[in-house]
Amino acid sequence: MIDILEKKIGHLTAEFPPLTEFFSDYGITFNDLHATLGETLEGLAEEHYEDMGIDREKLLENLDGFLQRVTLSEIAEAPTVSEITIIGGHDKNGHPEEIELTLLRGSVTSIVGPTGSGKSRLLADIEWMAQNDTPTGRTIRVNGQKPDPELRFSLEYKLVAQLSQNMNFVMDTTVAEFVFMHAESRMISAIDTLVADIIAQANLLAGEPFTAQTPVTALSGGQSRALMIADTAFLSSSPVVLIDEIENAGIDRKKALSLLVRKEKIVLMATHDPILALMAERRLIIKNGGIQKIVTTTSREKENLIKLEEIDNKFLALRTRLRSGEMLEEL
């Protein structure tokens, strides 16, 4: 900590670019790049600290914590996850959900059930690594054990990447700024090219294109989803991927799925779409808030998948014609 005070501003900000941003949060901009950090902070009037609502000591403490975090997440890797186990809780009427289900690395499981039956809730339980502390009373084990509580609150290690159903943005930023900040929060380097890649990918999934300068709050439902899919695919190394209703909003769902579902991951997706449901090797049937049944996709079903895709392609072709203003008098 003492060392850093003796470093020149110019060197420091070159070494740790996020520091410029960090200090600007405290209203501190650097004019003299040859001065040391210590000199610069000494030079600030007492009034400046008072206006910022922080004192010099606390500012240094924050700086220290921030730097520790930057260096820490560069070295450490998230622990590997080879399986997760869902231990049943109860349904909406309080009846026990008698189930213990282990999902292995490399598996894809779909979740089906009527609207409001609790599909999203099941995904939320997994994201939260519920310990009998959610409305369902479920418990989640990671590698057969209770996950480290620290891990649940860790901002650095995300075991779970979640593509949630509600995709309305509230932040007042542009697409590029948002993706940049997200990458920054995950301590990813070489952000600029990554941001461009994500935006390009998202545009391949969505219909009407958007640019890096589009405000996120101005994106349509489908565009938001496309952006979040590309963002999740490129930014997250989480071993567990949760997908909630990728089929909505008219994005290319097969392309989206191939981006998201990569080998070595544990994938769960809630869906109302028969094709997506059959693409998984297993499906969970949810009813009234509980897992009612677990079904393994049969080989007959897998064969039917091909037929389903033919039907779907016909349907998609009709949609394309409809979208481009054609009449559908001939099918």
Next chain:
Amino acid sequence: MKLVTISGPPSSGKTAVLVNVIKSIKNSGLHAGAVKYDCLATDDDALFRSLGIPVQTGLSGNLCPDHYFVSNIEECLKWGISLNLDLLVSESAGLCNRCSPHIKGVLAVCVIDNLMGVTTPKKIGPMLKFADIVVITKGDIVSQAEREVFAFQVRRANAKAKIMHVNGITGQGASELTSLFLQAPETETLDGGILRFSMPAALCSYCLGETKIGMEHQLGNVKRIKIKQEQP
């Protein structure tokens, strides 16, 4: 008795989070009480009372509610001790971004929500920057990406605090928060206690009731805006 100060902007979910914490405190057989400080009116007392716990309400009227808090917290502490409470939570109004009710040696919590916008964490003063625990609510309304970006901004404003996501409605995360409350230090007296950060000087003529505008009516601690001449 353990004392915990809870601050945070209006409607950020302070009461909703506390309700869940108090429920789980009660489940573990302990006794909790609550004090709500606000400016003009509050319904929070009724909510706390419906949990069957003792409640005090302090309305500051035309004073800054945080200044009012400092002058009255000792009294409330004595009240809690006299009732043999295990835990007393004090919820402040959070109307003033520059004041904060956090006291050295007393567990300090700040509650903010995901909907406030990315720049909010740096705009909130000592009540966030000097908190031991920052609770982020309403995570159910935004995407995981937005939660992460927001938490990162909070981390920049307060690098050492424990940052937790708690859902005020479902109570998700409240049991972890409760266990941190139960590790809070015991507070037997606040006599001689020290605020974590000074409250701003509010000693101009307007503090004293002046309503007329103009130089000649301004006395005491007055600060002037610097009008910058922008080149068009």
